[in-house]
Amino acid sequence: MPENAAEVTAAGIARLAGVGRAAVSNWRRRHPDFPQPVGGTDASPSFSLPEVEKWLRDQGKLAEVPLRERVWQQVASHPGGTADALRLAGAVLLLAAEHPEEWRALSREPDRTLPTRLAEAAAEVFTQRFGGPPPATAVPSPAAPGAAAHGAAAPAAAALAPEAPGPAALAAAVPLVRAAGRLAAELGPRQAYEFLLGRHLDTNPRQYTLTPPGLAELMAALALPGTARPGAPPVQAFTVLDPACGTGALLRAAGDCGTLLGQEADPALAALTAVRLALRTRAEVRVRAGDSLRADAFPGLAADAVLCHPPFNERNWGHDELTYDPRWEYGLPARTESELAWVQHALAHARPGGTVVVLMPPAAASRRSGRRVRADLLRRGALRAVVALPAGSAPPYGIPLHLWVLRRPDPAGAAGAVPPSPHLLLVDAAGLLPEGHGGHGGHGGREALPRQLLRDAVLEAWESFDRHGTTEARPGVARAVPVIELLDDDVDLAPARHLPPPAADDGPELTGLRERLAATLRHTAEITPAPGVPVSGAPAPGTPVSGAPGARRPTTTVGELARAGALLMRSGGPGAVPGGDGPAVLTEHDVVAGTGPTGTLPAGAPEDPVLTEEGDVVVPVLGRGAVARVVDRATAGAALGRNLWLLRPDPAVLDPWFLAGFLRGTANTRRASSYASTTGRLDVRRLQVPRMPLSDQLRYGARFRELAGFESALREAVALGEQLVRGLHDGLTDGRLSP
Numbered sequence: 001m002p003e004n005a006a007e008v009t010a011a012g013i014a015r016l017a018g019v020g021r022a023a024v025s026n027w028r029r030r031h032p033d034f035p036q037p038v039g040g041t042d043a044s045p046s047f048s049l050p051e052v053e054k055w056l057r058d059q060g061k062l063a064e065v066p067l068r069e070r071v072w073q074q075v076a077s078h079p080g081g082t083a084d085a086l087r088l089a090g091a092v093l094l095l096a097a098e099h100p101e102e103w104r105a106l107s108r109e110p111d112r113t114l115p116t117r118l119a120e121a122a123a124e125v126f127t128q129r130f131g132g133p134p135p136a137t138a139v140p141s142p143a144a145p146g147a148a149a150h151g152a153a154a155p156a157a158a159a160l161a162p163e164a165p166g167p168a169a170l171a172a173a174v175p176l177v178r179a180a181g182r183l184a185a186e187l188g189p190r191q192a193y194e195f196l197l198g199r200h201l202d203t204n205p206r207q208y209t210l211t212p213p214g215l216a217e218l219m220a221a222l223a224l225p226g227t228a229r230p231g232a233p234p235v236q237a238f239t240v241l242d243p244a245c246g247t248g249a250l251l252r253a254a255g256d257c258g259t260l261l262g263q264e265a266d267p268a269l270a271a272l273t274a275v276r277l278a279l280r281t282r283a284e285v286r287v288r289a290g291d292s293l294r295a296d297a298f299p300g301l302a303a304d305a306v307l308c309h310p311p312f313n314e315r316n317w318g319h320d321e322l323t324y325d326p327r328w329e330y331g332l333p334a335r336t337e338s339e340l341a342w343v344q345h346a347l348a349h350a351r352p353g354g355t356v357v358v359l360m361p362p363a364a365a366s367r368r369s370g371r372r373v374r375a376d377l378l379r380r381g382a383l384r385a386v387v388a389l390p391a392g393s394a395p396p397y398g399i400p401l402h403l404w405v406l407r408r409p410d411p412a413g414a415a416g417a418v419p420p421s422p423h424l425l426l427v428d429a430a431g432l433l434p435e436g437h438g439g440h441g442g443h444g445g446r447e448a449l450p451r452q453l454l455r456d457a458v459l460e461a462w463e464s465f466d467r468h469g470t471t472e473a474r475p476g477v478a479r480a481v482p483v484i485e486l487l488d489d490d491v492d493l494a495p496a497r498h499l500p501p502p503a504a505d506d507g508p509e510l511t512g513l514r515e516r517l518a519a520t521l522r523h524t525a526e527i528t529p530a531p532g533v534p535v536s537g538a539p540a541p542g543t544p545v546s547g548a549p550g551a552r553r554p555t556t557t558v559g560e561l562a563r564a565g566a567l568l569m570r571s572g573g574p575g576a577v578p579g580g581d582g583p584a585v586l587t588e589h590d591v592v593a594g595t596g597p598t599g600t601l602p603a604g605a606p607e608d609p610v611l612t613e614e615g616d617v618v619v620p621v622l623g624r625g626a627v628a629r630v631v632d633r634a635t636a637g638a639a640l641g642r643n644l645w646l647l648r649p650d651p652a653v654l655d656p657w658f659l660a661g662f663l664r665g666t667a668n669t670r671r672a673s674s675y676a677s678t679t680g681r682l683d684v685r686r687l688q689v690p691r692m693p694l695s696d697q698l699r700y701g702a703r704f705r706e707l708a709g710f711e712s713a714l715r716e717a718v719a720l721g722e723q724l725v726r727g728l729h730d731g732l733t734d735g736r737l738s739p
Contacts, residue, residue: 006048006049006050006070006073006074006077006175006176007038007039007040007046007047007048007049007073007077008046008047008048008049008052008073008076008077009040009044009045009046009047009077010024010025010044010045010047012049012073012076013047013052013056015069016052016053016056016069016073017056017061018570019569020559020562020569020571020685022559022562022685023562023563026563031059033055034055035047035048035051035052035055046077049070049073049074049077053070067179067182067183067186068183068186068187068192068195068607070179071089071176071179071180071182071183071192071196072195072196072199074175074176074179075089075176075196075199075200076203078173078176079172080169080172082200082203082204083200083268083269083272084169084268085173085176086196086197086200086272087165087268087271087272087275088165088169088170088173088176088177088180089176089177089180089193089196090193090271090272090275090276091118091122091125091126091164091165091170091275092118092122092177092180092181092184093180093184093189093190093192093193093275093279094122094125094126094129094189094275094278094279095118095121095122095125096181096184096185096189097184097189097190097278097279098125098128098129099121099125102121103121103181103184106118106121107178107181111174114170114174114177115167115168115170115171115174115177116167118167118170118177119164119165119166119167119170122164122165123164125164126161126162126163126164129274129278129285130161130162130274130278130285130286130287131161161286161287161288162270162271162274162275162287162289163271180192183195183196189279190279190280193275193276193279194276194279195607197247197272197276198602198607201247202573208246208247208269209246209309209311209395210246210247210249210395211246211247211249211250211309211359211394212249212393212394213249213253213602214454214455215359215389215393215394216249216250216252216253216307217253217455218403218454218455218458218459219250219253219307219357219359219403220250220253220254220255220307220357221455221459222355222357222403222405222458222459222462223240223254223305223306223307223355223356223357223405224238224240224254224255224257224304224305224355237257237258238254238257238258238259238304238305239257239258239259239261239301239303239304239305240254240257240259240260240261240303240304240305240306240307241261241262241298241301241303241305241306241307241346241349242260242261242262242263242306242307242308242309243262243263243292243296243298243306243308243310243342243345243346243349244263244264244265244292244308244309244310244311244342245262245263245264245270245273245287246264246269246273246309247269247272247273247276248262248273248276248277248280248287249309250307250308250309251277251307252276252277252280252281253307254305254307255281255283256281256282256283257283257304258283258284259283259284259285259286260277260281260283260284260285260286261286261287261298261301261303262274262277262286262287262288263287263288263289263290263292263296263297263298264287264288264289265289265290265291265292266289267289270287270288270289271287271289273287274287286298291318292342292345293317293318293322293341293342293345294318294321294322296345298349301349302349302350302351302352302354303349303350303351303354304350304351304354304355305350305354305355305356305357306346306347306349306350306354306355306356306357306358307356307357307358308342308346308356308357308358308359309358309359309394310338310339310342310358310359311338312338312339312361312396313336313338313361314338315335315336315338317338317341318341319333319334319335319341322341326348327344327345327348328341328344329344329347329348330344330347330373330376330377330380330382331372331373331376333370333373334369334370336367336369337364337367337369337370337373339358339360339361339364340364340370340373340374342358343356343358343360343373343377343404343406344373346358346406347382347406347408350406350407350408351408352408352409352410352411353407353408353410353418354407354408355405355406355407356404356405356406356407356408357403357404357405357406358403358404358406359394359401359402359403360401360402360403360404361399361401361402362388362399362400362401362402362494364402365386365402365492365493365494366490366492366493366494366497368490371489371490371491372491374491374493375487375491377406378424378483378486378487378491379420379483379487380409380420381407381409381418381419381420381421382406382407382408382409383404383405383406383424383493384405384406384407384421384424384425384465384466385403385404385405385424385425385426385427385462385465386402386403386404386405386424386425386426386427386493386494386495387402387403387405387427387429387458387462387495388400388402388427388428388429388430388494388495388496389401389402389403389429389430389454390429390430390454391430400430402495403458405425405462420483421469421483422469422482422483422484423465423469423470423480423481423482423483424480424481424483424486424493425461425462425465425471425478425479425480425481426478426479426480426481426493426495426498426499427458427461427462427477427478427495428476428477428478428495428496428499429454429457429458429477431476431477431499457477461474461477461478465480473500475499475500475501476499476500476501477499478499479498479499479500481498485498486498501730501734509727510724510727510728510731510737513720513723513724513727514724516720517717517720517721517724520713520716520717520720521717523713524710524713524714524717527706527709527710527713528710529703529706529707529710553690553691553692554690554691555688555689555690555691556688556689556691557685557686557687557688557689558647558663558684558685558686558687558688558689559685559686561649561654561689562685565650566649566650566653566654567647567648567649567650567654567659568646568647568648569645569646569647569648569684569685570610570640570645570646570648571610571640571644571645571646572609572610572639572640572641572642572643572644572645572646573609573610573640573642582600582601582609582639583597583601583609583611583637583638583639584596584597584598584599584600584638584639585597585598585599585600585601585609585638585639585640585641586599586612586618586631586635586638586639586640586641586644587599587641587642587644588620588622588641588642588643588644590641591618591619591620591627591629591644592620592627593715594629594711594712594715596634596635596638597635597638597639599639599641601639609639609640610639610640610646611637611638611639611640612631612635612636612637612638612639612640612646613631613636613637613648614631614632614633614636615630615631615648615649615651615656616630616631616636616646616647616648616656617629617630617631617646617647617648617649617656617659617660617663618631618640618644618645618646618647619644619645619647619663619682619684619687620643620644620682621643621644621645621681621682621683621684622643622681622682626663626664626665626666626668626669627664628659628660628661628663628664629660630656630657630660630705630708645684647659647684652694653694654694654697655694655697655698655700655701656701657700657701657702657704657705657708658697658698658700658701658704659689660704661700661701661703661704661707662688662689662690662700663687663689668687668688669682669687671686671688672684672686672687672688
């Protein structure tokens, strides 16, 4: 095997061939000519990618490995780690984007001289895009008093800039470098990098906290007037800062502003994000590595806008060493109030009149430990709006996060200074959602919110308030609250506590709801299934007997059915579309709740998702109990979300309703599950299915279909009943209904 040949794990082979890992294990056992491991461990061996490709092609299991998959396997198997491989590939892709002719000439260099020549060219491009002195706006000014005198010494910004890879690192990865160049020629440099970085983020979901694209666009629109509406001209001269930039989602949403500045504590991620932004925009890009609170890379900066999705609930944010830091103009944040430290850091880096938008946990609006800082933000007119988002807008997905919109006040006594606003805009965006709408979907099932509805309603309320200092009250949704009403002992800024309930004529609405519930209950009663006919002499569940009537039936497993060709197995996972538009995503939550697909595919380099077809059986694998759903005509065509397995039975030998029904057996699920400390995971291949002729399968399948219809009717009745009870409670307690 060549010295620098890429390696691939069993999971990677399964991805290349479109099969499960169990199939790869079977190939290794049954085919003596299967490639031998060349690395890894006994538990997780790795194989030569060229040898695997040749074997798959010789066996007729693979026509051609897509180039992007070959490149990804080289990235994933890089000895220095995936992040280091992405840094090397990113240097090539950035050079190909900035100077395509120069890269084409370099690509013809022999392996011996390519690393040195490429390192020189990459260093020049990195200096052009990321190096040099701080931007012109990053100078000490009255707008950021004392910012250069932070409690911790701020390292020079240039020392924290991303560095181009050197000749030695490139020499050890020449095949990867050339493969990245070929991928750039096929997809384009930006799309190639988005694919590789997106695959890396998908592979390590717990390592990174991502800001969903829809939320990033909303935050940018609140801060930047040029991005507030589709088709609006870009704000060419704006300077935008994100002091906790992560993967750069907020800066990407800011578009082609004049200057994009970011800081990230993880040096490897900072380097990847810098390349991502440079490939995305022609704006000046400056991304620095370091802790923004302890080692500010942009002291004295007076940005036009600051966007921030800070880490939540940090105790070790620097409270003790930063006690006398001049950024705390509105009060020293408590040790438990790291988010208020980020808010004041962002304000200290905005010019007078500059807008700051920060994603905050809801507790930051009401914790007593932060009430003094909140009160001073209100008194001085810095805090302008608090927007409560629906649950599911961003991680952590289980809670409704808040957006704080702030504006740096003009210095006292300055000519033309704007007096503090006497009102605070409070918006509860959850009131905009349709009844019963959840926040599950999107990337991996996380962005099912009606983006345009949410964006337009929030922007309409904010723009009206920003223009006139007040806005028309919308009960249950938005209200401009006098600041004096909020300056009590708690200084509680949670929107739901200050908005009047929605005004509605509850009588006719509740009457119609009651009639729908009554009709649903009648229908449910009509389709209530009769008890099954007891089998004479049937054993207790799980008792191994044979021979007599009622004996346990012979069974097979899903894995065996797949190997025999009776069904096809596919796992849900990555998928992306260039513009963020594509088929809806059937998420884990959708399968459990029995709803239609609510997710959306992320924007990125094109990557085909697994699409459902009518008659497929979908099974969630994470701690959901006995659940299996047959895809109907309305759900067909949806992309398969994460933590789901798709089983596509051959209708000539296997009935889908029969399959789904037996997969839902409680004992069956229990036998095929493994348990960690906090959750269980289902091994779909170990689920058992009785062996019986198709005619008998159809009888069972018809019965299971009846049960599914009954279950759906029950689910609808429960939802209507909950709405009716909630409406009656609210009407009685709000005084809109009398007993």
